[in-house]
Structures are given as C-alpha cells and as structure tokens.
Amino acid sequence: MTSVNDVRAESEDSGPGGYAAARLRLLQGEARSGPPRRAALAGLTDDWLAGLFGAGAPGVSLVAVGGYGRGELSPRSDLDLLLLHDGSADLGEVAALADRIWYPVWDLGLALDHSVRTPAEARKTAGDDLKVQLGLLDARHLAGDLGLTAGLRTAVLADWRNQALKRLPELRELCEERAERQGELQFLLEPDLKEARGGLRDATALRAVAASWLADAPREGLSDARRRLLDVRDALHLATGRATDRLALQEQDQVAAELGLLDADTLLRQVYEAARTVSYASDVTWREVGRVLKSRSAKPRLRSLLGGGKAAPVERSPLAEGVVEMEGEVVLARAAKPERDPVLPLRAAAAAAQAGLPLSLHAVRRLAAAARPLPAPWPAEAREQLVTLLGAGRPTVEVWEALEAEGLITRLIPDWERVRCRPQRNAVHTWTVDRHLVETAVRASELTRRVHRPDLLLVAALLHDIGKGWPGDHSVAGEIIARDVAARIGFDRTDVAVLASLVRHHLLLIETATRRDLEDPATVRSVADAVGSAGTLELLHALTEADALATGPAAWSSWRGSLVTDLVKRVSAVLAGDDPGAEGAAAAAEPTAEQERLAVEALRTGGPVLALRAQTDAVPTESDGAEEPEPLGVELVIAVPEQDGVLPAVAGVLAMHRLTVRTAELRALTPPEGVEGSALLLDWRVAAEYGSLPQAARLRADLVRALDGSLDIAARLAERDAAYPRRRGVVAPPARVTVASAGSRRATVIEVRAHDAPGLLHRIGRALEVAGVRVRSAHVSTLGSNAVDAFYVAGADGGPLASQEAVSVARGVEEALRGRGV
Structure with a gap:
C-alpha cells in the first residue's frame, strides 16, 4: 500500500510532471475519500507551489485562501491563491514570479483563482467585497515572507471583528x-x-x-x-x-x-x-x-434611560406551566424541573409553536438531557400538548426541527427514525418523508374546522406515511405502526381503530376519484365499506386534501378536489342510508346520585353549588420509577337553579380565574318528588393555565355575583387582556358555526369549531343569549388548540328552531366570534 509520505516524496520534482503523477497516485490510492486524503492533497499541493515559488523575492509571500486555505481540496477543486507583496519589491519581479506560479497550474488544467495585492489593497478589496473578505479569513501561509502573511491575517481578522455589526x-x-x-x-x-x-x-x-x-x-x-x-x-x-x-x-x-x-x-x-x-x-x-x-x-x-450603566431587567412572560418567553425565545422557567415533569418537552414545544416563537437551544438541550421518558400510554396532558403542537400551523415546523435536532422526536415516537431524512424519488414530492408528514399536519391544521375530531385529523396527518420506512405497501405497514403509536399516545380503542383506518386508507379517496367510474354503484359501495362511518369519511376527506397539498403543486388541483368532493358526497349518501339515525349527544345519561344531591341543594339554597374532584394519570416519579397519581386537572360540577345566562356566567368566571376548559356538558335536571323547580347541571373538566387552581369558595363567590349581575365579566376579561396581551404567532383559521342537519328531533344543533382562547365559551354563551334561544344542552370539547362544541338550542316554544331562524342564530354566533379574531 502506498503511503502519503511516499506520494509526497515522488513530488519533490517541482515540475508539473512530478506533481501530476503524485497527485494521480494519491487520488487512485486505496484510501477512501475523507479528511486524511484531503489533507494529503493539500500538503502535496503546498509543497509543489512552494517549489514553484522558490526563493521568491524580498517582501513577497504566497498565500492560500478560501477552501484551499482551509485545506479542503477535493479532487477537482480550484486553487485560490494570493501573491502578497509589501510594495517595496520591483513590480516586474513580482509579475515574473506570478507567471512562474500561475502558468504551471494552468498547464495541468487546474482551475485557478488568483490575485496579486499588497496588504492594504487586500484589505480594501475585502472591505468592498464580502466574498473576498470571507476568503481571507481562511488565509494560510504557503511560502515566502511569513511575517507578511501573519500581518495580513491579523489585520483582516481585526477588520472583521471591528466591522461585525x-x-x-x-x-x-x-x-x-x-x-x-x-x-x-x-x-x-x-x-x-x-x-x-x-x-x-x-x-x-x-x-x-x-x-x-x-x-x-x-x-x-x-x-x-x-x-x-x-x-x-x-x-x-x-x-x-x-x-x-x-x-x-x-x-x-x-x-x-x-x-x-x-x-x-x-x-x-x-x-x-x-x-x-x-x-x-x-x-x-x-x-x-x-x-x-x-x-x-x-x-x-x-x-440614557436608566441613568448610567444599570442593566435593564430581562422580562420573562409565562406561556405555560414551566415555560416562559424571554428575549424572543421560549425558555424553561426557573422553577421548571424536567427531571420530574415528563410532559414538559411537549408542553414547551406546544407553547412555542402557539406563540410563534423558537425554542431556545439551551432549553431543548436541557430537556433532552434531563426529561424522563413518558409512560405508556401517555398521560392525557401529553397527548393534548402533542395535538396542540401539531395544530399550530406553520410555526410547528421550526419547533419540530429543534426537537428533532436533539433526538427528542425519536424518543417520543421511536418509529420516526425509519422515516427521518428518508428521500422520496418522485418528482411530485417536494419533501423528504418526515418533513412531508409535518407539512401534512401543517396543512391539516388549516382544515380543522371541517371535522368533528381535529385531534384525530392532526395525528393521522403526522402518521399517514409512517410505513414508508418499511418494505411493502406503506399503507398496510403504516396501519400496524399507527395502531401501536396511537395506543402509546393514549387514545382509546375506538380512536385507535379510526386512526389505523385513516392511515390504511389515506390514498383511497384520491385514487378512487381519479381512477374509477364514480357512476358505478359498486365503486361507491366499496369505499363506503372500507370507510365504515360518516365520521371517518369526514376525517379522510380532510386528510386527503392535506396530504395532497403537502406533497407538492402537482398533487392537487381544483379538478382533483372536485372529483374527491363528488365521491365523498356519494359515499356519504350510502352511509346515511345505512344509519337509522339517533339523537346523538342530545340523549343525556341518567344523573348520578351525587348530581341529584347537588341539584337538590342548589334549589333549596337558591344559589350555585360546586363540587371539585381531581383527575389523575399515573406518571413515574423521580425516585424509583413507581407510578404515582399526579393531578392533571379537576372535574368541576356546578348545579344552579335554572335561569338565563348560566352558561356565559360560568364560562366567564372560569376564564377570569385562568382555567382552561377541556370538556364541558350542560343539561337540565328534574329533581326528585317534593323538590320544586328545575336545575341546570354543568360538568366541567378544567386545568390551571399556569400556577395553582383557585379555591372553590372564590369561584362560587364570583359566580354568585356574575349571576346577579353585579360582576361585569366582559369588562373584567377585556381589562385583563389589555393589561396582559397574549402573543399569538399562529394565524388560526376563522371560527366556523353551522347548523347540523338532522342533528336532533327535539332541538336544533348549533356546531362551533374555533381556535381555543380565554373566554371563548363565555362569548359563545353570550351570543346565544342575545339570539334569544334556550340552551337545552351543551357538549364542549377542547382538542389541542381546537374547540369543538355542540349546543342543542330551542326556541320560545321549546321546540327546534325554524330553518331560517337557525341559520340566523349560527351566523350571529360566528360574527360574534370573528369580531374577536377567534
């Protein structure tokens, strides 16, 4: 085997022939490409050029700059050379020396970027041309006056640092x-x-x-x-x-x-x-x-403002539990303990994406080093934070990349490793597999108002091509992986089945719509059989569009979109024909003994009655890994004598106390015999936005004042928003309010889909109250950053609203929400 020293010895002849032969032997040697060969090639070239320089002339040096200065010579790289002189040498001698070096390089067919300058001229050129200055930052002495080269390097670095601003x-x-x-x-x-x-x-x-x-x-x-x-x-x-x-x-x-x-x-x-x-x-x-x-x-x-050299205080604005904004980045709060809070990485990421801010490098690395793995299945909060992150839109990409750079994504979703940086050899695809999945979630976040379960849509978007890391049909492999991931994330059995079906059939609509005869009943029936339900079809329709939009400009068009929409309508008709219909959420379950007790107490006292019960999930503790229950939120049950304005009053009080509503139900209860009147029961699942939960006594006191009109909730919320404006980096899709067709025979169903925000439910309740309708029941859920609410309302006669009146009510609620940018 030929050594680098053997090759360099062969090049002692300074002529082109000796260098060319040695160079060829080096490039054809057994050593693979890598730093040793690049260094050997640079060294070989250094020796040859130094030989060409020879004794040179007084006050002259030969300098390598740019990539050659860094010693990064690839086999066909050009040579960046500077012949530096102090101005005292005879210019004719300098020119002759330049010819003695440049022409042999050209004779070998090597590309040459060359110049002849004094230090002052080099500095002036660098000041005028940024690319020249960057090349001089890597200046390396080859031959001649070492002090001249060193002086230029020192001056150029000083200029660069002085002019850095x-x-x-x-x-x-x-x-x-x-x-x-x-x-x-x-x-x-x-x-x-x-x-x-x-x-x-x-x-x-x-x-x-x-x-x-x-x-x-x-x-x-x-x-x-x-x-x-x-x-x-x-x-x-x-x-x-x-x-x-x-x-x-x-x-x-x-x-x-x-x-x-x-x-x-x-x-x-x-x-x-x-x-x-x-x-x-x-x-x-x-x-x-x-x-x-x-x-x-x-x-x-x-x-000047601080009167001397006093340092300005650094502002730290809370974003979520353990997460704050500081100097335009998301960092961990001083009291944050990632080693005891396995949900913190997802909570920090969701907060950053929702605020449109980057996660600081220090925060991500601390989370990667200290955060404990999430248990399987994940706690409910972890799942919600993942959905919130995915639903943040375009800011999700930067935050996701920060997590991935430190290995946190593959720690959360091990199957991600197989699709990470995986190329797609298809001109239609713009992205690698992993980035395509994130881009699909970004596109899906724009479609969340079209579906009842935006959380399932966003997670399906993230997982739909996860099978591309395995042999065979990626939809089939993806279905298996999606079942495992969804169960690990903490979805229940029904939701796992839906997610698996979405991944398995994510190409079904687009392929059928563009490749099959939609007039053939068998085509539509086969799709209906594969999808199985109207809810899954709704999700699959949105996923199909998000997937195509995230693929590239050639994957989606108005024509393709119209074909898919036509197919979805036909399949919906088939599925509706098989569905006998039901009251759905309007059919309330029988009240529990505890709920009846609260209703009776509220009617006897004439005021609201509250009961709180902590909800927990098992999270490993720091000490021994055993599972201990830690609170994730509180179930808040409120009973109040039936009256107008209960829903906006309760929702407004919760918003005042910075309580996030995850789910809520409102319904009327008929008390047992012997107790007069009717009570409303509100069953909430709430969590503190950050900090600790308020005391029940304070909640009740404020609720009493809200119901008797002595507490102006709208003014209090507006005052708080003005004092502490919330930074919103996400441009969320506008709120969408619709009337559900055939939703119920006993009431009109008003559906609201909007970006979750403090006071949202209060504003919806006020808008319904202004419309003069009675809310018979309400079913509220917050999925990540998306609110998906259904309100069963009745008119003055206690029955469903007339068609035009229902549309007018929905339009009024939508205008009220859009007026606040929700």
Missing part, C-alpha cells in the same frame, strides 16, 4: 439570497452540495460568524456534517471527473459505490442528515446574531 447582516442576507435561488439541500433530489441551504457555503459562513466573536454555532455534530458533505463532493469529483457540486441523479449510484454505501438512497439520506444539521445550526446562530446586534444597538439608549 455591519458585515454580519450582509452575510446573512447573502446566505438568504443564495437559499432562495438554490433551495434547501435536505429536500432536493439533485442537490448542490455547496450552494444550497445547509451546504458547504453555509458551513463556511458559520465559521465566519464564530470568527467575529459575537456568536457561535452549536458545535455538536457540525464538524461531522461538514466532513460528510466534503466526502460526498470528493466522490462526486472522482465519479464525474469534473469540478461539480451538483449531485445529479445519474451520478448517485456511482458516488454511493465510491463511498462504500449500500445504495443511492443511503447516500441521499446521509447528505440530508448533514444538511439538516448545518441548517439547524445556521438558524440558531443567526437568531443569536440578531439578538446580539439588537442588544448592542439598544445599549446607548438604555443607558
């Missing part, structure tokens, strides 16, 4: 413009390893940021990612014999073989993983640069 924004803009032109390396089927976002140019930019001393990139995994991209470029140069950075499809098998990889998919996956690391490091670094530049520019004004 100006140059770093220019560098960031340069990176963004390049990303806009070249796209994201981690999603391209034929990526440019150098120019695309997450490529070698961005890795070099991170080195420049670090050299400014203003910020530094997350270093874990970054050097390995850079090495992997360079290794692939080396193999690409050898495979093509050209100086190219674009990994074309026809070259990928050969490049994979050159690197000893199984196949082209394995190659692309490694490239995508490296690019994702560089992209995430870039996001974190540029965010930190922005924070530092903002603080630097604000210092003079703050000193």
Whole structure:
C-alpha cells in the first residue's frame, strides 16, 4: 500500500510532471475519500507551489485562501491563491514570479483563482467585497515572507471583528439570497452540495460568524456534517471527473459505490442528515446574531434611560406551566424541573409553536438531557400538548426541527427514525418523508374546522406515511405502526381503530376519484365499506386534501378536489342510508346520585353549588420509577337553579380565574318528588393555565355575583387582556358555526369549531343569549388548540328552531366570534 509520505516524496520534482503523477497516485490510492486524503492533497499541493515559488523575492509571500486555505481540496477543486507583496519589491519581479506560479497550474488544467495585492489593497478589496473578505479569513501561509502573511491575517481578522455589526447582516442576507435561488439541500433530489441551504457555503459562513466573536454555532455534530458533505463532493469529483457540486441523479449510484454505501438512497439520506444539521445550526446562530446586534444597538439608549450603566431587567412572560418567553425565545422557567415533569418537552414545544416563537437551544438541550421518558400510554396532558403542537400551523415546523435536532422526536415516537431524512424519488414530492408528514399536519391544521375530531385529523396527518420506512405497501405497514403509536399516545380503542383506518386508507379517496367510474354503484359501495362511518369519511376527506397539498403543486388541483368532493358526497349518501339515525349527544345519561344531591341543594339554597374532584394519570416519579397519581386537572360540577345566562356566567368566571376548559356538558335536571323547580347541571373538566387552581369558595363567590349581575365579566376579561396581551404567532383559521342537519328531533344543533382562547365559551354563551334561544344542552370539547362544541338550542316554544331562524342564530354566533379574531 502506498503511503502519503511516499506520494509526497515522488513530488519533490517541482515540475508539473512530478506533481501530476503524485497527485494521480494519491487520488487512485486505496484510501477512501475523507479528511486524511484531503489533507494529503493539500500538503502535496503546498509543497509543489512552494517549489514553484522558490526563493521568491524580498517582501513577497504566497498565500492560500478560501477552501484551499482551509485545506479542503477535493479532487477537482480550484486553487485560490494570493501573491502578497509589501510594495517595496520591483513590480516586474513580482509579475515574473506570478507567471512562474500561475502558468504551471494552468498547464495541468487546474482551475485557478488568483490575485496579486499588497496588504492594504487586500484589505480594501475585502472591505468592498464580502466574498473576498470571507476568503481571507481562511488565509494560510504557503511560502515566502511569513511575517507578511501573519500581518495580513491579523489585520483582516481585526477588520472583521471591528466591522461585525455591519458585515454580519450582509452575510446573512447573502446566505438568504443564495437559499432562495438554490433551495434547501435536505429536500432536493439533485442537490448542490455547496450552494444550497445547509451546504458547504453555509458551513463556511458559520465559521465566519464564530470568527467575529459575537456568536457561535452549536458545535455538536457540525464538524461531522461538514466532513460528510466534503466526502460526498470528493466522490462526486472522482465519479464525474469534473469540478461539480451538483449531485445529479445519474451520478448517485456511482458516488454511493465510491463511498462504500449500500445504495443511492443511503447516500441521499446521509447528505440530508448533514444538511439538516448545518441548517439547524445556521438558524440558531443567526437568531443569536440578531439578538446580539439588537442588544448592542439598544445599549446607548438604555443607558440614557436608566441613568448610567444599570442593566435593564430581562422580562420573562409565562406561556405555560414551566415555560416562559424571554428575549424572543421560549425558555424553561426557573422553577421548571424536567427531571420530574415528563410532559414538559411537549408542553414547551406546544407553547412555542402557539406563540410563534423558537425554542431556545439551551432549553431543548436541557430537556433532552434531563426529561424522563413518558409512560405508556401517555398521560392525557401529553397527548393534548402533542395535538396542540401539531395544530399550530406553520410555526410547528421550526419547533419540530429543534426537537428533532436533539433526538427528542425519536424518543417520543421511536418509529420516526425509519422515516427521518428518508428521500422520496418522485418528482411530485417536494419533501423528504418526515418533513412531508409535518407539512401534512401543517396543512391539516388549516382544515380543522371541517371535522368533528381535529385531534384525530392532526395525528393521522403526522402518521399517514409512517410505513414508508418499511418494505411493502406503506399503507398496510403504516396501519400496524399507527395502531401501536396511537395506543402509546393514549387514545382509546375506538380512536385507535379510526386512526389505523385513516392511515390504511389515506390514498383511497384520491385514487378512487381519479381512477374509477364514480357512476358505478359498486365503486361507491366499496369505499363506503372500507370507510365504515360518516365520521371517518369526514376525517379522510380532510386528510386527503392535506396530504395532497403537502406533497407538492402537482398533487392537487381544483379538478382533483372536485372529483374527491363528488365521491365523498356519494359515499356519504350510502352511509346515511345505512344509519337509522339517533339523537346523538342530545340523549343525556341518567344523573348520578351525587348530581341529584347537588341539584337538590342548589334549589333549596337558591344559589350555585360546586363540587371539585381531581383527575389523575399515573406518571413515574423521580425516585424509583413507581407510578404515582399526579393531578392533571379537576372535574368541576356546578348545579344552579335554572335561569338565563348560566352558561356565559360560568364560562366567564372560569376564564377570569385562568382555567382552561377541556370538556364541558350542560343539561337540565328534574329533581326528585317534593323538590320544586328545575336545575341546570354543568360538568366541567378544567386545568390551571399556569400556577395553582383557585379555591372553590372564590369561584362560587364570583359566580354568585356574575349571576346577579353585579360582576361585569366582559369588562373584567377585556381589562385583563389589555393589561396582559397574549402573543399569538399562529394565524388560526376563522371560527366556523353551522347548523347540523338532522342533528336532533327535539332541538336544533348549533356546531362551533374555533381556535381555543380565554373566554371563548363565555362569548359563545353570550351570543346565544342575545339570539334569544334556550340552551337545552351543551357538549364542549377542547382538542389541542381546537374547540369543538355542540349546543342543542330551542326556541320560545321549546321546540327546534325554524330553518331560517337557525341559520340566523349560527351566523350571529360566528360574527360574534370573528369580531374577536377567534
């Protein structure tokens, strides 16, 4: 086996022939691409160029800059050289020396980027051209006057640091413009390893940021990612014999073989993983640069306002339990204990996505290092926080990437590892499998108002292609995985079956609508048999659209959408014909003895009566891993004599006390014989938004005042919102209020689907009260960040509303909610 020293010994002849032969032997050697060969090639080239320089001339040096300065020579890389002189040498001698070096390089057919400058000229050019300055930051001495080279390096670094406040924004803009032109390396089927976002140019930019001393990139995994991209470029140069950075499809098998990889998919996956690391490091670094530049520019004004050098207090705004906003990022509260709170990673992620803020690198790494695994099945809060994260829309992507960068996603969903960075060799697909799944959830979040179970829609969106990491039909494999994941997340048996069916049939509607005769009754019947229920069909329709929109522009069109809608209508008719109809949620269960007792007490006292009972899930404790019940919320049962305004009054009081309503039911109770009157029973599941739960006595006192009119809830809520505005980074879909057709024979069903927000149920109750209808029963559920509510209302005669009146009531509620941006 030929050693690097043997090859360098053969190149002692400074002529092109000796260098060319030694270079060829090195590139054709048994060693695979990697840092040793790049270093050997750079060293070989250094020796050759130093030989060409020879004795040189006084006050002259030869300097490698850019990629050659970093020693990153790929087989077909160009040579970036600077002939530096102090101005005292004879210019004719300098020109002759330049010719003595440049022409042999050209004779070998090597690309050469060259210049001849004094230190002052080099600094001036760098000041005018950011790319020149970046190249000089990696200047490395090759031959001649070492002091001259060292002086230039020192001056250039000083200039860079002194001008960082100006140059770093220019560098960031340069990176963004390049990303806009070249796209994201981690999603391209034929990526440019150098120019695309997450490529070698961005890795070099991170080195420049670090050299400014203003910020530094997350270093874990970054050097390995850079090495992997360079290794692939080396193999690409050898495979093509050209100086190219674009990994074309026809070259990928050969490049994979050159690197000893199984196949082209394995190659692309490694490239995508490296690019994702560089992209995430870039996001974190540029965010930190922005924070530092903002603080630097604000210092003079703050000193003036604070009267000297006093430091301004750092504001920390609570977002959720254990989670706060600080300086534009989401961080953990000082009292947060991730080692005792396994739900904290999901809670922090959901809060960040809902606020449209990034998770700080320190917070994510602390969560990854300290948070304990969730039990199986997950606690209810964990499932709700996952749904909230998925339903946040576009901000979900950045937060998800932060969790994935530290390994938290595969810890939560182990099956994610098989789809992570997995390429899709299909021109229709824009994204890798894992990003496509997240993008589908983003698209699904825009459709949550169309379905009764947005939580199932969002989770199905996340899992629908999870089977692509396994052999065979990914829908069949995905169904099995989805059952396991859904059960682990904590869905009940019925919901698990629905999710499994959605994953199994996520292509059914689009394939049937575009490939089968919809006039054939057998076609429609087969879809109806596969779907099984109207609820599943509703979810499948929304999932089909979200999946197609997240695939790419070629996957969805108005024509395709109309075909799918037509199919769904036909299948709905078949399913409706098989459904005998039922009162659904309007049929109330018999009251329990405890509920009857509360109703009797409320009628006897003439005021509200409250009962609270903690709800728990088993969560492992820190000490021994045994399961102990920890409170996740409270069941709050309220009985009150029947009167107008009960629903908005109760909902408003809960909102005043910062209680989040997860589920709620309202219904009238007929008391036992001997007790006059009628009582309303409200059964709530609530949780503190953050902090501790209020005392029952305070809740009752405020409720009494709300019912007798002495407490202006609307004014109190408006006053609180003005004093503590909630940051909303998510642009949620507008509220949708509809009349359910054939929902009930005894009442009119008004359905409300909206983004959950403090006071939402209070505003709905007030709008129904203004409409002059009586709420016979209410069924409220909060699924992640989505409120899905059904109100069974009656008119003055106690019966269902007339069709036009029902539509008018629904429109009034919708206008009331949209007026508040819900």
